[in-house]
Amino acid sequence: MVSIKDVARHAGVAISTVSKVLNHYPNVSEETKVKVNKAVEELNFVPNSVAAALSSKQAGRVALLVNLSSKTQAIDEINMQYIHGAINKAMELNLDVITLFFSMFKNRTAEEITRYLQSQSITGIIIYGLSKENKVLQKLISDQRFKCVVIDAPIVNENTSSVWIDHRKAQYDVAKKTIIENNCKRVLYISGKKNGYVTDERIKGMEDLVRDMGLTMLIRNGDFSELQARNITMRYGKNKDVVVCASDLMAIGAMKALIEMNIFRPVCGFDGIILMGYVGKQMNTVHQDFEGISAKAMEELQKLMNGDKGKNIITPYTLERMKYMDIIC
Amino acid sequence: MVSIKDVARHAGVAISTVSKVLNHYPNVSEETKVKVNKAVEELNFVPNSVAAALSSKQAGRVALLVNLSSKTQAIDEINMQYIHGAINKAMELNLDVITLFFSMFKNRTAEEITRYLQSQSITGIIIYGLSKENKVLQKLISDQRFKCVVIDAPIVNENTSSVWIDHRKAQYDVAKKTIIENNCKRVLYISGKKNGYVTDERIKGMEDLVRDMGLTMLIRNGDFSELQARNITMRYGKNKDVVVCASDLMAIGAMKALIEMNIFRPVCGFDGIILMGYVGKQMNTVHQDFEGISAKAMEELQKLMNGDKGKNIITPYTLERMKYMDIIC
DNA sequence: TTGTAGGCGTTATCAT
């Protein structure tokens, strides 16, 4: 394997000079820059990132913490896009990434996780799917031993940024659109996981809408479960004009129930997953660019690792109408 | 961060002694083992894997090469399970893992990829979704610079193992079951991607079956595309008794077509993805344990990295009948 | 059985 030493020799300069050129340090003459770069080219030198990580504490490797809930493989689509977006961006930014799952840290304390991450020379982490109940990861964040970006949770401190869409407004918008299109008054709202950060925001959005439009609303907790949404719809759907769901999966459950009950009610979902296409009906939903969000998070993490302060970042969303033929390709 | 040096000091021994204990070297007295382990406990020492990787070439980091085809997000489920299975097992085996996507290496030569992997101190790779056309990765494998495990491709050499189910037999079995249950004679077989390793095996399985049962068969290339399967079914389905598909996704396309044509034909798929449940019909399919396969691959990779020779590994499969209520949970 | 010392490929701090 060709190392920086070989490059130095080949270019006729010192190792440290090569390093300076590679890392764009100031105080290097144009002439030696050219020499070094030429040597790099000729030898096909690629710096060893492991050595770099060991040597400099600030090089910084990144860990992705993904919450894979085994029950709903359907949303693997979302996690996959998160991972893909993050890793691609990381490669672009020259950051090393390892992917980890929540399940690996079951029954571990924040300290144990911290030590593990440190043993991997991790300095920055991105957390996907954090729930309010996960005290361990919350502690990890508040300890601030790592630079941290959290997706879909309102946690910001000196070393922590949050990235998410405006769920309150998005829920408001998609429900409003559906309700106006179908001229509804009585809303059945099937919310997400209890005490979820996102769940609460979306409920607020619905409350805003109910107030603004003078609607009535029944809220039931669907726990992001298709089955629960189905049962709730079976039970309450008949006397409502519209079923608004906090996720596409639940929207599918609701729609299946309505079909079985043989009544029509407009349904809207949230997330814009491809799976929606397979239910065979049209539905309004909020489309999130998961890859883009994740890439954005990686950019933000790099900024944090370069000394920026944590901040709250809101990304855009769009309303979509998905149907079978949009998907098939 | 507590290092091996601290442990050595705390235990009153030399650094190298600690290292020997940690790596289970022979010729260490029981007494010092206890001393060292006690120190490790008390200091909560976790060895730094980055330093270990840099120091010893044989520690070995692993790269996962995942083929994410943007068209069929539906099968993210499969890739996610692959990744999850591999990373979990790697953690268990104390191997470091990085995840990479085919797309990152577009327009790169095998040499460039090799250099990149070496720059990451990668010594072993697992490849998911390799196609016959991917000459670059094939060269990477045949160069044998890395220990390598390939999923679903028949490539074995000194440093390369392959892991897959017996696709030929699986295709035979699932089709036979469906055909017997429905007493069919004329088969429409919608195959997968042309020149795919797996595709060819499955076609052989169908040919075996046709011979054994005295059937007639029309084979059409569906390219793993739901839309193509749909079109093929529209065109040829009417005059056949059964539609056998080389993937669940295509089975869904075929079934949607049949529903639209308002005729009934039994359909069977392949893979056992959860998505099957959403189509609202029952279907026979081959269930693969993707997590298990991937974990197996990681184990095999470790063996290769420890000096074993490459070999061909066949993993089990099961036949399943999936329907809506099986999935919803 | 235990300890010493050199090396893995970089980065960073000094001199020069």
Added chain:
DNA sequence: ATGATAACGCCTACAA
């Protein structure tokens, strides 16, 4: 502007 040289944390002959 450039070059020695000491870390970084660990592994591993080799010496004791």
